[in-house]
Amino acid sequence: MAKLILHMLSPLKHMSPFDVNMALDAGYDSVTPYTNVTLEEIEPLVQDAMFSRSPRDAVRTGIFIGGKDAIQALDMVERAKKTLLKPFEISIFADPAGSFTTAAAMVACVEKVLKEKKQRSLSGTKIVVYGATGVVGFSSSVIAALEGAHVTLAGYNGPERVEKATHEIRKRFGVETYFADASDHEKVLDLLVNSEVALCAGKAGVQILSAEDISKAKNLLVSADVNAVPPLGIEGVGLHDDGKELPGGSCGIGALAIGNVKYQTEFRLFKKMATSDTPLAIDFRDAFKLARELV
Known part of the structure; x- marks a missing residue:
């Protein structure tokens, strides 16, 4: 049987x-990284990977797209998909900075706690996303909005960047999201008290919400944090918390509870691609579908 070969492309250094470890542990025989890859280089790289194997073995070839930019990764996926030619089609999996699988895990964990402890669904729920211009924040905003949530992207440095992100989400995915200024603590708190779910995807080691903030948010149902570096993004939410009740009656989900689902999601998507009899194209939507099954 032909070897399982994975070509890993990143626009970064x-x-x-x-991701390399994940792919090898999932069963790939060969993993080769390509760095500083531009959008224009995707086509020739995919062609080389595709035409160097017989149609029978094409499905045992995969392309992984990394980096730290969700939009750039999605553009690379589209360019790669347009390059594919039957019967030489190969599989494609994008997960820039682990953001697609992390965002999928976070939203899936929130959905589970909402259902089990608050008898609510994502649909119609008011969600504020802190750190929304980052890859995890952006991706989780899209996932939640596609599930019918009322999603507001909070901009720590003003509304301009998050406003641009909402336009990008509407253009690419056909769903409405909203933006707000969160450039000072008063604005951060104002958004929190008017929301039912808080997703914290800010920089590692930066506290976004204090325990006092959480206690003041009487409408808050669930808050989730992906920051595992002290100080944590939400004071009072432990790394392993998975629906722990917080002062004020809301529930908290910690970074390692989310990380456990993220790890399983990424590993199983690599495994799925490696064992599939047909070529796959995997992004955050596939990640969320799987994460829902894992929580």
Whole structure:
């Protein structure tokens, strides 16, 4: 049987060791990183990977797209998909900075707690996303909005960047999201008290919400944090918390509870691609579908 070969493309200087380890552990025989890859280079790289194998073995060839920019990764996926030619089609999986699988895990964990402890669904729920211009924040905003949530992207440095992100989400995915200024604590708190779910996807080691903030948010149902570096993004939410009740009656979900689902999601998507009899194209939508099954 032909070897399982994975070509890992990144626009950055380095490919993530996390993703390399994941791919090898999932069963790939060969993993080769390509760095500083531009959008224009996707087509020739995919062609080389595709035409160097017989149609029978094409499905045992995969392309992984990394980096740290969700939009750039999605553009690379589209360019790669347009390059494919039957019967030489190969599989494609995008997960820039682990953001698609992390966002999928976070939203899936929130959905589970909402259902089990608050008898609510994502649809119609008011969600504020802090750190929304980052890859995880952006991706989780899209996932939640596609599930019918009322999503507001909070901009820590003003509304301009998050406003641009909402336009991008509407253009690419056909769903409405909203933007707000969160450039000072008063504005951060104002958004929180008017929301039912808070997703914290800010920089590592930066506290976004204090325990006092959480206690003041009487409408809050669930808050989730992906920051595992002290100080944590939400004071009072432990790393392993998975629906722990917080002062004020809301529930908290910690970074390692989310990370456990993220790890399983990424590993199983690599495994799925490696064992599939047909070529796959995997992005955050596939990640969320799987994460829902895992929580």
